[in-house]
Amino acid sequence: MPELNAALADRFNTRLAQILPSPIRVVDQKFSAIDGILKLTLGEPDFALPMHIKDAAKAAIDEDDSHYAAPHGHLALREAISDYLVERFDTPRYEPNGEVVVTVGASEALFATMNALFNAGDEIIIPTPTFPMYEAIANIIGLKVIGINTAPDFVLTPEKLQATLAEHPNVKAVLFNYPSNPTGVTYTGAQVQAIADILAEHQLLVLSDEIYAELVYDGEHVSMAKLLPEHTILVSGLSKSHAMTGYRVGYVAGPAALITHVGKMHQFLVTTVPGPMMAAANEALRHGRADAIEMRDIYKERRDLVMAGLAEAGFTAAQPGGAFYIFAKIPAHLNTDDMAFVYDLAETVKLGIAPGSIFGAGGEGYVRLSYAASTEDLQTAMVRLKHYVDLKA
Template sequence: MEHLINQRVKTIEISGIRKFFNMVAHMDDLISFTIGQPDFPTPEHVKKAGIAAIENDFTSYTHNAGTIELRKAACDFVEKKYGLNYNPESEVIVTMGASEAIDIAFRTILAEGVEVILPGPIYPGYEPIIKMMGAVPVHVDIRENQFRFSIEMIKPYITDNTRCIVLPYPSNPTGVSLTVDELKEIADFLKDKNIFILADEIYSELTFDHKHTSIASFLKEKTIVINGLSKSHSMTGWRIGFLFAPENIAKHILKVHQYNVSCANSIAQKAAYEALTMGMDDALAMKKEYVKRREYVYNRLSLMGLTVVKPDGAFYFFVKIPEAIHLNSFDFALQLVNETKVAVVPGNAFSKYGEGYFRLSYACSMETLEIGLNRMEQYFKKWS
């Protein structure tokens, strides 16, 4: 029966991040710098709220868009943190993680043959959904601009078919953010164009050198903001995301969401409410530790002679593979893990513009980072 499977589904592949992780996860004594999973536990008060939800039998369907108390809390959170104003009644949807928010946004705004402009390298979670909608992903090479997406780079790719531009900042895999001026330039250029912006801001609470700014603060009427609690509150498994959009857009996305999952997990919604109200600054302690790790990893990689852009958000380094190593990114990562038992993600998992690089996640303890980087240093010494 496989010949009857949707051809668009048959042509997409499992994420390169997961593919490589699954290949090496069985190895003994493995140091894994692969998955973007915070190594901090979910805050205790948030876990207790989830337990209380179960004990109080809060286990039924909620409103399709999420409980009104959680939607109000989410709107209050982004207003206090980023100056964004959304109506909790009609302009926010609680989703099953940021991934579902991306999916339902694309399924609402895309159609056959339209184009979506994305920076490259980029997280691999967008392109498969775009292709399944019959739309066309258009990658823009940002490698020579310190991984920054600028309006001058975007302009040549705008066509009559352009439907959406993806702004995933802070970025996975590079950790780079855009400045206020860069965002405003993009907003000014797009304000008179019939083009959506999908702003994936899941790492918004993990910016290190400046406060996060959302492009929605300049161009709310065209922007769909994706956020959630996976990274800010170490709640990856709770699967709570948020989609913010003007009512005339959100009301259509809600229909797709309703037929997709009905509503987000009721128990996780109670925990999320606790996170956004009593744990508004829970990310600060984690961020402080990430800054220490960033400085340590940056210094170690630099001393190894590796070319690396210092990230200002998230918890990743996107590192250029030395020219002396005549291997593609996948074979390099395979050789590295076989020789050192250190796993990184090959750059080609992040589009063709990630080829020649590897991603290192520093969402792990300083002890683990030291052991893994010591092993990597020995590996790179033989190529220097």
């Protein structure tokens, strides 16, 4: 337990020091101290991995896949990613050599991409409410983040985007995430097209995080990589589609002229991704597409269950067409300070949900519920929420 020499106490990255620990984890940890709490705070699938995917990882271990993999990932997996993107989302075919890099989850994909493609001082647009990690990474790199508040529909409109671009002519890129964490809202094909048309006109780079693309309940996911491939870096991974969060396999795909830089940064960050985990991902993309659909159908039932419970308790929410989140508005007759609300809810009926304001402008007065939880827990949660509302009536 060595103490730091006192003279060295100021030795750290001043940008990093300004970034607070993940607010969602801070809230979650406070909830954890409450005896009997039921938490719908984090976005962690409760499913176990299908056996054939586990078997693929174990086979790789048996076959001594314990040496350095190729820096951009196993070629077989890069090929599987290319094929999957074409077959599932009708994207252009990304060349496995040079246009695809396998990463340690979508997290490393985002860090490597943003750190490879941007310089300190660059301006990037991030629609809000949003996943807080985007802004944190942007701040570490020294980017200037320009938020666009998308409340109350949580869909970025062409008008808002145009207005923001007119105000900030030096913007280099727009970060998209749909289906969205935290709102669960996703974009129709027409909505993506309208945005893509503007981005093409303005010669903007698009960083499109589509990690929840398999979890779309009403209609089809339309990828930015299909509509605007010449501008898009697609970020995705297996964590959400196949309940593989702990295996940490993500990827980026895009034009070679950009991916070259991302791949170089990736090597400096992590060298490469663990082989057996890539073998699991390859199996999931080659022979596990039905698994993703099976999980999606269960999430859809859970979503409907939670939406019904929310309605009964007097909450409204923007249409949660994807991911496994619902972003609900706190009814006016309750305490609409979302931070105070979630703590009171947790104390009173032992239900933990995330306050909307931690996701940025537009989130105030909302709460985020994750339905990546068992059906039984979700039923209990809705009983507790109704009970709370009745108590306050």
